[in-house]
Ligand code: PRP
C-alpha cells in the first residue's frame with residue numbers, strides 16, 4: 265500500500281517549545297548532578313540533539329541501537345541489539361531518550377539491559393507516548409513530551425521504511441487515496 269503525508273500533528277514550534285521544557289524538568293530532577301543521556305537509535309537522534317543543547321551543566325551522551333520494526337508499521341515483538349553502549353553507566357544518572365513509546369517492547373528490553381549495569385538513577389524521557397498501544401505493564405515514563413492517539417506518524421526522527429526522518433515536524437500518514 266502507498267502512504268502519503270496527511271497533515272501536521274505537531275509543528276516544529278510546538279515540538280521545540282516542549283523539548284526545552286523537558287530539558288528543564290530533567291535538569292531540575294538531578295539538581296547539579298551529572299547526567300548521561302542514552303539515545304536509542306535511530307529514531308531519537310534528532311530529539312536527543314535538541315534536548316541536550318538545552319541541558320546546562322555536566323551532561324554526556326551515549327548511543328544504543330536496537331530495532332524491532334524493520335520496515336513494517338507494526339512491531340515484530342522481537343528486539344535486536346545492533347550497537348551497545350560505549351561508556352560505563354554504573355553509578356551514573358542515566359536518562360534514556362526515546363522518540364516514541366508504542367507497545368513498550370523496545371524499552372522493556374532496554375531497561376533490563378541497563379539495570380544490569382547498576383546505574384545510580386535510571387529514567388526515561390520520551391517525546392511521544394501512545395498509551396493505547398502498550399503491551400507491557402511495567403514501564404514508568406518519567407518525562408513525556410506529548411501523549412498522542414494511535415495514529416501512524418512520521419518526522420522529527422521517526423521513519424516509515426527509513427523515510428521522513430528529516431521532517432522538522434511530526435506528521436500523520438495515511439494510505440494514499442485512489443485517484444479516479
Ligand atoms: C521505533 C521507535 C521506538 C520503538 C517504539 O523504533 O523509534 O524506538 O519503535 O516501539 P515499541 O514501543 O513498540 O517498541 P524502530 O524499531 O522502528 O527503529 P528506529 O528507531 O531505527 O526507526
Ligand code: MN
Pocket residue numbers: 304305306307308
Ligand atoms: Mn527507535
Ligand code: MG
Pocket residue numbers: 307333334423
Ligand atoms: Mg523505525
